[in-house]
Amino acid sequence: MGQPTKLGYFGKFGGRFVPETLMAALLELETEFKRAKKDKSFVDELKRLSQTYAGRPTPLYYAKRLTHKWGGAKVYLKREDLNHTGAHKINNSLGQGLLAHRMGKKRIIAETGAGQHGVAVATVACLFGQACTVYMGRADMERQAPNVLRMNLLGTKVVPVDSGSKTLKDATNEAIRDWVTNVATTHYIIGSTVGPHPYPYIVRDFQSVIGQETKRQIKKVEKILPHTIIACVGGGSNAMGMFYPFVDDKKIKLIGVESSGDGLKTQRHSATLSLGRPGVLHGSLSYLLQDNDGQVMMTHTIAAGLDYPGVGPEHSQYKDSGRVEYRSITDKEALKAFVELSQAEGIIPALESSFALAHAKKVARKMKKSSILVINLSGRGDKDMANAEVAQIVSDISKKLATK
Amino acid sequence: MKSIVTKKRSGALADTFAKNSRNKRKALMPFLTAGYPNPNSFVELVKRFSEDGADIIEIGIPFSDPMADGKTIQFSSEVALNNGINVARTFDLLDRLVGKISIPLVVMSYYNPILNYGLTQFGKDASAVGVRGSIIPDIIPDEKENVKAISDSKNIDLIYLLAPTSSASRQKMIVRQAQGFVYLVTVAGVTGARRETPPSLVKWIKQVKADSPIPVCAGFGISDPSQAKKLSRHCDGVIIGSAIIDVMRKEQTKKKQVDAAVAFIKKIRTGLDNG
Numbered sequence A: 001m002g003q004p005t006k007l008g009y010f011g012k013f014g015g016r017f018v019p020e021t022l023m024a025a026l027l028e029l030e031t032e033f034k035r036a037k038k039d040k041s042f043v044d045e046l047k048r049l050s051q052t053y054a055g056r057p058t059p060l061y062y063a064k065r066l067t068h069k070w071g072g073a074k075v076y077l078k079r080e081d082l083n084h085t086g087a088h089k090i091n092n093s094l095g096q097g098l099l100a101h102r103m104g105k106k107r108i109i110a111e112t113g114a115g116q117h118g119v120a121v122a123t124v125a126c127l128f129g130q131a132c133t134v135y136m137g138r139a140d141m142e143r144q145a146p147n148v149l150r151m152n153l154l155g156t157k158v159v160p161v162d163s164g165s166k167t168l169k170d171a172t173n174e175a176i177r178d179w180v181t182n183v184a185t186t187h188y189i190i191g192s193t194v195g196p197h198p199y200p201y202i203v204r205d206f207q208s209v210i211g212q213e214t215k216r217q218i219k220k221v222e223k224i225l226p227h228t229i230i231a232c233v234g235g236g237s238n239a240m241g242m243f244y245p246f247v248d249d250k251k252i253k254l255i256g257v258e259s260s261g262d263g264l265k266t267q268r269h270s271a272t273l274s275l276g277r278p279g280v281l282h283g284s285l286s287y288l289l290q291d292n293d294g295q296v297m298m299t300h301t302i303a304a305g306l307d308y309p310g311v312g313p314e315h316s317q318y319k320d321s322g323r324v325e326y327r328s329i330t331d332k333e334a335l336k337a338f339v340e341l342s343q344a345e346g347i348i349p350a351l352e353s354s355f356a357l358a359h360a361k362k363v364a365r366k367m368k369k370s371s372i373l374v375i376n377l378s379g380r381g382d383k384d385m386a387n388a389e390v391a392q393i394v395s396d397i398s399k400k401l402a403t404k
Numbered sequence B: 001m002k003s004i005v006t007k008k009r010s011g012a013l014a015d016t017f018a019k020n021s022r023n024k025r026k027a028l029m030p031f032l033t034a035g036y037p038n039p040n041s042f043v044e045l046v047k048r049f050s051e052d053g054a055d056i057i058e059i060g061i062p063f064s065d066p067m068a069d070g071k072t073i074q075f076s077s078e079v080a081l082n083n084g085i086n087v088a089r090t091f092d093l094l095d096r097l098v099g100k101i102s103i104p105l106v107v108m109s110y111y112n113p114i115l116n117y118g119l120t121q122f123g124k125d126a127s128a129v130g131v132r133g134s135i136i137p138d139i140i141p142d143e144k145e146n147v148k149a150i151s152d153s154k155n156i157d158l159i160y161l162l163a164p165t166s167s168a169s170r171q172k173m174i175v176r177q178a179q180g181f182v183y184l185v186t187v188a189g190v191t192g193a194r195r196e197t198p199p200s201l202v203k204w205i206k207q208v209k210a211d212s213p214i215p216v217c218a219g220f221g222i223s224d225p226s227q228a229k230k231l232s233r234h235c236d237g238v239i240i241g242s243a244i245i246d247v248m249r250k251e252q253t254k255k256k257q258v259d260a261a262v263a264f265i266k267k268i269r270t271g272l273d274n275g
Helices: A020-038 A040-054 A064-070 A089-102 A116-128 A138-143 A145-153 A168-182 A199-207 A209-222 A237-246 A313-321 A331-345 A351-365 A382-386 A388-403 B002-007 B012-022 B039-051 B071-082 B087-095 B111-117 B119-128 B141-146 B168-177 B201-211 B225-232 B242-249 B254-273
Strands: A060-062 A074-079 A107-112 A131-137 A157-161 A186-188 A228-232 A253-259 A277-281 A284-288 A324-329 A372-377 B027-033 B057-060 B105-108 B131-135 B157-159 B182-185 B216-219 B237-240
Touching: A020 A040, A020 A089, A020 A168, A020 A199, A020 B168, A040 A089, A060 A209, A064 A074, A064 A331, A064 A351, A074 A209, A089 A107, A089 A116, A089 A186, A089 A199, A089 A237, A107 A116, A107 A168, A116 A131, A116 A145, A131 A138, A131 A168, A138 A145, A138 A157, A145 A157, A145 A382, A157 A168, A168 A186, A199 A209, A199 A237, A199 A313, A209 A237, A209 A372, A228 A237, A228 A351, A237 A253, A237 A313, A237 A372, A253 A313, A253 A351, A277 B111, A284 A313, A313 A324, A324 A331, A324 A351, A331 A351, A331 A388, A351 A372, A382 A388, B012 B027, B012 B131, B027 B039, B027 B071, B027 B216, B027 B242, B027 B254, B039 B057, B039 B087, B039 B254, B057 B071, B071 B242, B087 B111, B087 B119, B111 B119, B119 B131, B141 B168, B168 B201, B182 B201, B201 B216, B201 B225, B225 B237, B225 B254, B237 B242, B237 B254, B242 B254
Parallel strands: A074 A372, A107 A131, A107 A186, A131 A157, A228 A253, A228 A372, A253 A324, B027 B057, B027 B237, B057 B105, B105 B131, B131 B157, B182 B216, B216 B237
Antiparallel strands: A060 A074, A277 A284
């Protein structure tokens, strides 16, 4: 486990399944990334920006009330929601934005689902004076409306995507088409540990700061490492960033949580690792939700950031090797957890992170009180207030409060 | 160069180009999406293209996520998928033409439908319905181990794309690895008809042609007879896809769509022959 092969494989997953037109850019990106990592000025600048601009390190918070409520393991939350722009996405965007700046690329493009990656990229484009275009499925633009406004305010052009399911998968297709056309001037900041090599490797590297900090922080407070770590998985960047620094320590249980939408037995879910089989989408071989003809299936979940039929190739490797356990949670269970954390701790989580929370509740209860459970709270939920189902829940709560 | 040519497999595509070369004819390779505008019209189009000027016909198998394609082929792919087209159905339609057409076919498919169908089976079934080459836009020669099974013992050429962004060393590698012909992508971009031809293009085509031990055909963005004629002077043939579908989309009935596409192909043929 660790470094991908020369062709970009993690075990049998990964690779570069792309039009030849992109190869020059992918090879250049890999070379420049490796060079930048060895360059002290790049490393120092990224560290400085992470601290003074993004707000790192993010706290590792002991959730005492949640711990008591659940009645099991000591629950810690890695507060990625406290990052500038409200999610872990800024870690990767800062790294890649700085890399693009170093490579002299004046234009940045990105795809976005929940809009958190789009906002992070739009933000970083301001920081480095780059022109920015973000592709977003029309369905996602509706359910994540506040993030569209934020991107516009930051001077980013948000292009609605009307093909297919009008969500993240289709936005990614459009971003790739833009890149193929404008590859000489443009850097494509992929937001997750997906896509052709070297993207899964680069995104993991920039996100690994999450796990590295967590390791230091938990050692400082508890003197030991966590027993279990849980994160949600869409494409898998927050989970990979959290897990990667711990993968070699086999005693630590790592759990990735997907969305099973309306349920695994329905057609409406996005549980790629639970129900998919290996296939190629967006440039890499990985688990994929596809029909009997190899056509990519539409996915459904309330969390736009998890609404994706593929998953990062390294997650596929960890699934097959058994190093990470992958589970799924329904939209309904996630919404319950969303409300529970909000009211127990005064922390409104992103819907995506709520899937990790919902599964953590099941796990924590079965753990000893002396055991330590860390949940990666990948983002905050402000963006989800415009979501119809969230709005309904909030309205029900206010009605109840009014009659009290 | 000759010594390299003899090392190459001999196949139906090589025969076509050799014959063309003797007759000083440029290859015309129209693209059709299987099952577009509907299955019967598609079969008729293949037949009539083969009679009215095509040297090789490129058959596109639709995929849900055609990332190298522009709006036009996204559209025809979607129609085809809605018409129930998959790999097996494509082969069924082509099976109707076995013995009725005398030119080779090549299939264009993204990798995932082929991977799903099974590579060896794909090669076997494709070969049985007259397919002599495959173009997989998301397979670069670096990943060729994945697709070797398609061509093994079936004499199906694995055709690779060469892009204007390819470095000199990749260009060398691609022309060496390519079988059948080198698919020279004329523009950095997705498929789709374009009016203008970049000025540096002719120079590059000449250079590729000089480097390549096998025929070179230009595709992506070719939309009219004069463009086709101009580019074909410097290589062995042209591939035209989106422009044909655009012509069909302007017509209302299936019959008119087929007639318009055939008329368009004839015009390109005349242009090429009077080059």
